[in-house]
Amino acid sequence: MxxxxxxxxxxxxxxxxxxxxxxxxxxxxxxxxxxxxxxxxxxxxxxxxxxxxxxxxxxxxxxxxxxxxxxxxxxxxxxxxxxxxxxxxxxxxxxxxxxxxxxxxxxxxxxxxxxxxxxxxxxxxxxxxxxxxxxxxxxxxxxxxxxxxxxxxxxxxxxxxxxxxxxxxxxxxxxxxxxxxxxxxxxxxxxxxxxxxxxxxxxxxxxxxxxxxxxxxxxxxxxxxxxxxxxxxxxxxxxxxxxxxxxxxxxxxxxxxxxxxxxxxxxxxxxxxLQKQLGRFSGTFVGNAESASPAAAASPPVAAATLPAVPTIPVVPTIVGVPNTVAEGVLNPNEVKPPASGTRRARVLYDYEAADSTELALLADEMITVYSLPGMDPDWLIGERGNQKGKVPVTYLELLS
CATH class of the missing domain: 1.20.1270.60 (Arfaptin homology (AH) domain/BAR domain)
Incomplete structure (x- = not known):
C-alpha cells in the first residue's frame, strides 16, 4: 500500500x-x-x-x-x-x-x-x-x-x-x-x-x-x-x-x-x-388483339409496331437468286447487294456492339443506309456504312423519311 x-x-x-x-x-x-x-x-x-x-x-x-x-x-x-x-x-x-x-x-x-x-x-x-x-x-x-x-x-x-x-x-x-x-x-x-x-x-x-x-x-x-x-x-x-x-x-x-x-x-x-432479347422478340409488345381493329389484327406484326413513331420500311418482294442464308439468319456481307429501291437513311439511337461477323457495330448519332431483304426477321435490317455491311436491330435506329 x-x-x-x-x-x-x-x-x-x-x-x-x-x-x-x-x-x-x-x-x-x-x-x-x-x-x-x-x-x-x-x-x-x-x-x-x-x-x-x-x-x-x-x-x-x-x-x-x-x-x-x-x-x-x-x-x-x-x-x-x-x-x-x-x-x-x-x-x-x-x-x-x-x-x-x-x-x-x-x-x-x-x-x-x-x-x-x-x-x-x-x-x-x-x-x-x-x-x-x-x-x-x-x-x-x-x-x-x-x-x-x-x-x-x-x-x-x-x-x-x-x-x-x-x-x-x-x-x-x-x-x-x-x-x-x-x-x-x-x-x-x-x-x-x-x-x-x-x-x-x-x-x-x-x-x-x-x-x-x-x-x-x-x-x-x-x-x-x-x-x-x-x-x-x-x-x-x-x-x-x-x-x-x-x-x-x-x-x-x-x-x-x-x-x-x-x-x-x-x-x-x-x-x-436484355436489349437484344427485347428487340429480337419485339412482336410481344403488340397490343392485345381484342383492342385492335380486324384489319390490324389480320396483318402480321412488323418491326414498326414496337416504335409507332418510326416509319415502316418497305419489304422488297422476293427476288430470285438471293441467297437462302439470309432467311436462315446467316449473312455473308460479300453476297448481299442493296435492292434497286427501298433503301433508307437512318440515324443510330444507341451504341451497338456486333455479336458476330454478320452484324454491324453502331455508334450513337451516326447515319447509315438500311434496307430489308426477303425472308429476314422483321426486327432486323441490313445496314451499310461505306464498305462495311451487316445486320442491325431496328430498335436501335430512327428511320428517316
Missing part, C-alpha cells in the same frame, strides 16, 4: 509538472523544444494521410451501401464480432417483385413475358452488385480500416509519449536554469563578509546547496534528454512507415478499380443482352 501511495504521488507530481510546462508554453512564458523540419514534415504527412484515409473510407462505404441505417447495423455487428446477415440488394428485390407480378398478370402474356425477362436481368445485376460489394470490402475497405485501427493508433500512442517526453525535457531545462540562477545569486553574497560574517556563512551553505541542486538538475536533464531522443527515433521510424502505407493503399486502389470495372462491364453486358 505504501508503494502504491508513493507511485500515485509521483505520477501526480509528473502530471502537475507537465501541465505547468504546457500552460507556460501556451502563455509564452516558457521555452519549447522544437523538432527538426524533417520530423515536422513527417508529422504533417501522417496527419494528412489519416484525415484523407478516413474521408475516403467513409465515402466508399456510402457508395457501397447508401442506406445509413444499414451501415450502422453492419457497424454494430462488426463491433460485436458477429456475422453480418446477408442482405437482399435492390436489384434482387426488384427482380422478385417483377417475377411475382408476371405470375399474377400471366406469364404467357406479352407483359408477363417481358417482366420475367427484365426481372431475370435485375436479379443478375443484383448478384453482380453483391459480388462487387464483397470484393471491394475485402480488397479496399479492410486495408484502410486496418491502417486506421492498427498502425495509426500505434503512431498516435507513440506521439503522445513523445509529447510527454518533450514536456519533461523542457521542465528539466527550466529547473536547471532556475537552479543556476539561484546558485549565481548565492555566490554573490560573500562580498559582505567583512561587515556581516554570519550572512557569509549562510550564503556559503546556500551556495553549496544550490550547487547540489544544479548537479541534480543536470543529471535529470541528461536522463530526460536520452529518453526523449530514444522516443523521437521510435516515432520517426513509425512516421517514415507512412510511405509503405501509401504503397499498400495504392495496390488496394488498383484492385478496387478492377473490381468496379468488372462490375460495370457485367452490368453493361447484362443490359445489352
Amino acid at each position: 505504501e508503494f502504491n501511495v508513493k507511485k500515485l504521488a509521483s505520477d501526480a507530481g509528473v502530471f502537475f509538472s507537465r501541465a505547468m510546462q504546457f500552460t507556460e508554453e501556451k502563455l509564452g512564458q516558457a521555452e519549447k523544444t522544437e523538432l527538426d523540419a524533417h520530423f515536422e514534415n513527417l508529422l504533417a504527412r501522417a496527419d494528412c494521410t489519416k484525415n484523407w484515409t478516413e474521408k475516403i473510407l467513409r465515402q466508399t462505404e456510402v457508395l457501397l451501401q447508401p442506406n445509413p441505417s444499414a451501415r450502422v447495423e453492419e457497424f454494430l455487428y462488426e463491433k460485436l464480432d458477429r456475422k453480418v446477415p446477408s442482405r437482399v440488394t435492390n436489384g434482387e428485390l426488384l427482380a422478385q417483385y417483377m417475377t411475382e407480378a408476371a405470375n399474377d398478370f400471366g406469364p404467357g402474356t406479352p407483359y408477363g413475358k417481358t417482366l420475367i425477362k427484365v426481372g431475370e436481368t435485375q436479379r443478375r445485376l443484383g448478384a453482380a452488385e453483391r459480388e462487387f460489394i464483397r470484393s471491394a470490402s475485402i480488397s479496399f475497405l479492410t486495408p484502410l480500416r486496418n491502417f486506421l485501427e492498427g498502425d495509426w493508433r500505434t503512431i498516435s500512442k507513440e506521439r503522445r509519449i513523445l509529447q510527454n517526453r518533450r514536456l519533461d525535457l523542457d521542465a528539466c531545462k527550466a529547473r536547471l536554469k532556475k537552479a543556476k540562477a539561484a546558485e549565481a545569486k548565492a555566490a554573490a553574497v560573500p562580498d559582505f563578509q567583512e561587515t556581516r560574517p554570519r550572512n557569509y556563512v549562510l550564503s556559503a551553505s546556500a551556495s553549496a546547496l544550490w550547487s547540489d541542486e544544479v548537479e541534480k538538475a543536470e543529471h535529470e536533464l541528461r536522463l530526460t534528454q536520452t529518453e526523449f531522443d530514444r522516443q523521437a527515433e521510435v516515432t520517426r521510424l513509425l512516421l517514415e512507415g507512412i510511405s509503405s502505407t501509401h504503397v499498400n493503399h495504392l495496390r488496394c486502389l488498383h484492385e478496387f478499380v478492377e473490381s468496379q470495372t468488372n462490375y460495370y462491364a457485367q452490368c453493361y453486358q447484362f443490359m445489352l443482352d
Whole structure:
C-alpha cells in the first residue's frame, strides 16, 4: 500500500509538472523544444494521410451501401464480432417483385413475358452488385480500416509519449536554469563578509546547496534528454512507415478499380443482352388483339409496331437468286447487294456492339443506309456504312423519311 501511495504521488507530481510546462508554453512564458523540419514534415504527412484515409473510407462505404441505417447495423455487428446477415440488394428485390407480378398478370402474356425477362436481368445485376460489394470490402475497405485501427493508433500512442517526453525535457531545462540562477545569486553574497560574517556563512551553505541542486538538475536533464531522443527515433521510424502505407493503399486502389470495372462491364453486358432479347422478340409488345381493329389484327406484326413513331420500311418482294442464308439468319456481307429501291437513311439511337461477323457495330448519332431483304426477321435490317455491311436491330435506329 505504501508503494502504491508513493507511485500515485509521483505520477501526480509528473502530471502537475507537465501541465505547468504546457500552460507556460501556451502563455509564452516558457521555452519549447522544437523538432527538426524533417520530423515536422513527417508529422504533417501522417496527419494528412489519416484525415484523407478516413474521408475516403467513409465515402466508399456510402457508395457501397447508401442506406445509413444499414451501415450502422453492419457497424454494430462488426463491433460485436458477429456475422453480418446477408442482405437482399435492390436489384434482387426488384427482380422478385417483377417475377411475382408476371405470375399474377400471366406469364404467357406479352407483359408477363417481358417482366420475367427484365426481372431475370435485375436479379443478375443484383448478384453482380453483391459480388462487387464483397470484393471491394475485402480488397479496399479492410486495408484502410486496418491502417486506421492498427498502425495509426500505434503512431498516435507513440506521439503522445513523445509529447510527454518533450514536456519533461523542457521542465528539466527550466529547473536547471532556475537552479543556476539561484546558485549565481548565492555566490554573490560573500562580498559582505567583512561587515556581516554570519550572512557569509549562510550564503556559503546556500551556495553549496544550490550547487547540489544544479548537479541534480543536470543529471535529470541528461536522463530526460536520452529518453526523449530514444522516443523521437521510435516515432520517426513509425512516421517514415507512412510511405509503405501509401504503397499498400495504392495496390488496394488498383484492385478496387478492377473490381468496379468488372462490375460495370457485367452490368453493361447484362443490359445489352436484355436489349437484344427485347428487340429480337419485339412482336410481344403488340397490343392485345381484342383492342385492335380486324384489319390490324389480320396483318402480321412488323418491326414498326414496337416504335409507332418510326416509319415502316418497305419489304422488297422476293427476288430470285438471293441467297437462302439470309432467311436462315446467316449473312455473308460479300453476297448481299442493296435492292434497286427501298433503301433508307437512318440515324443510330444507341451504341451497338456486333455479336458476330454478320452484324454491324453502331455508334450513337451516326447515319447509315438500311434496307430489308426477303425472308429476314422483321426486327432486323441490313445496314451499310461505306464498305462495311451487316445486320442491325431496328430498335436501335430512327428511320428517316
